[in-house]
Amino acid sequence: MALALTLKPNERMILGEAVIRNTGVHSVHLLVETTVPILRQRDILPEKDANTPCGRIYLVLQLMYVTPDKRGELQELFLSLTKDVLSAAPSMAPLLHSVGILVASGDHYRAMRKAQELLKYEQQLLHRAGPVPETCPAS
Secondary structure, rough: OOOEEEEEOOOOOEEEEEEOOOOOOOEEEEEOOOOOOOOEEHOOOOHHHHHHHHHHHOOOOOHHOOOHHHHHHHHHHHHHHHHHHHHHHHHHHHHHHHHHHHHHHHHHHHHHHHHHHHHHHHHHHHHHOOOHHHHHHOO
């Protein structure tokens, strides 16, 4: 089944392991006729922006989706990161469990989509916690 996509000017997407950008001034219409991992720009988390524990989980899920040949090693990293987050924030257990079930079933795209809820919840927790106090200089 083919997938029709429209890329706006300067919009990026991941198609398989390639990053594609529309550098034109007009929208570009594409028809993807084979099965391949596709991520729209709105679903891509750049590595530099994966600066929270749940952001790193999302990045690993993203990599699992677009690089199937590395899923084994990435799954180990996913489990390790999930364990760390769970020990720091047990209230995330239901979301982490839902994401884990999707990963175990091989549905990496839906796991990423579910992990977006995890990112939102993490932001709420961080917002409630307030700013991190600066460390006191040594006397």
